[in-house]
Amino acid sequence: MTDPAANVLLKVSDLQGWYGESHVLHGIDFEVHQGEVVTLLGRNGAGKTTTLLAIMGILAKRTGSISFQGTELIGMQPRHVARQGIALCPEERGIFSSLSVEENLMLPPRIAEDGLSVERIYKLFPNLYERRSGNQGTKLSGGEQQMLAIARILRTGAKFLLLDEPTEGLAPVIVQQIGHTIAALKDEGFTIVLVEQNFRFAASVADRHYVVDQGKVVDMIPNDQLEENSQKLHDYLGV
């Protein structure tokens, strides 16, 4: 999986970012290969979410390079980034309260032909099928809202997913279900960048981990070398 010959899908180099005047990303470097699940680990406020927002173009003030399939994304508007085949599942989930469950699911427009069919999505998330009509999106439970937030970006044909803390605040059984979903998506050929605080969850789904600290990537640990690096990782994460 770390085979250097593998197809690099996303390459981020010296990414710097600002919220207004405040400099928050100080040179993020990492790459993601086709078909991989990669996590960004780090403490609160390290810059993990900001990195996803910068890739998406939502953080507008950014410099450096974000190359996706050879296309430079720096300077691109979020809607054009989305059209490249990148989809974001935001930390706050972003379920629309004025839309029904089904409208939420159908909202993101298709940007490529080969998105998952609605039938396939309902098979992956049976709870959503039961609650699809009549229900206001935000009346769902936290776990169901998270499922919906993931489900709706699978329809679009985007094959590169940015998932921001999908397990936050959810019961262990739901976390497990989301883990199965991520594994299933990897088998389907999706490439995933996962921001996580839940280290054990990250270890159960990812191929490689990048450690982010104070707006920089400070280390990369392949999942199969976690054991020998566990002390180092504990120091990084302060757990």
Added chain:
Amino acid sequence: MFELLGIPPQVLLGQILLGLINGSFYAVLSLGLAVIFGLLNIINFAHGALYMAGAFVAWMLLHYLGIGYWPALILAPLIVGAFGILMERTMLSRLYHLDHLYGLLLTFGLALIIQGLFRNYYGISGLAYQIPDLLSGGQNLGFMYLPNYRAWVVIASVLVCFSTWFMIEKTRLGAYLRAATENPTLVGAFGINVPLMIMLTYGFGVALAGFAGVLAAPIYSVNPTMGEQLIIVVFAVVVIGGMGSIMGAIVTGYMLGIIEGLTRVFYPEGSAVVIFVIMAIVLMIKPEGLFGRPV
């Protein structure tokens, strides 16, 4: 003939009908304001001026180009909408990153300029606009005489309000609009062109004002101040219904028109202020408006 509290039914029904007609204008205008406020977060003070412009465009189409009422009912809103899009692109869009207040101030200034221009060229005495032949005359309903054109105003406004409500609440396009009202950043990150939606929404909102202006032309005289007089009441309607609520704007518009008509029967002195009294009460009891979401 029976009487209610000493009021003959002809008077009562006549005032209810008059109220319903005023309510039709309140509903179409506050609907446009609500649509614009929802997505742009701008209180469009130019709405009354654009309603007036709609009436004037209809008058000009007839007098300069010989284009009659029915084509004007489509053309005038399109022209006013296009003008709105021009305003949005060249001016309003530069203010989105600032406080709402700046949008209000800009549109207020534009309203004064538009109104001043029409006053300069056409004076304030008002111009007559003929009722189209098809709708002249009226029906004797036994208890009262119903002019055909006034019935048409109510029907046309209900049709427009219902179609707009349907489009926003029940279609895919409307889902985009509702979603972008809640979280434009995320909708943009899904690949949807939000700035284009904002532009078209503003154009559509002011086209509704232009449409109301054409409807009004044969009833009220076409006058540069016609919007100014109406818009203050319409703002009260929007506040009572709940800022940004589509259904709230429509229902409140008709309801307040009728309440105003009834007040004219039972307590004529209060008819000019009743809507503002209701607004004050609603603001004290339910500040988010009758149909608004709690803040």
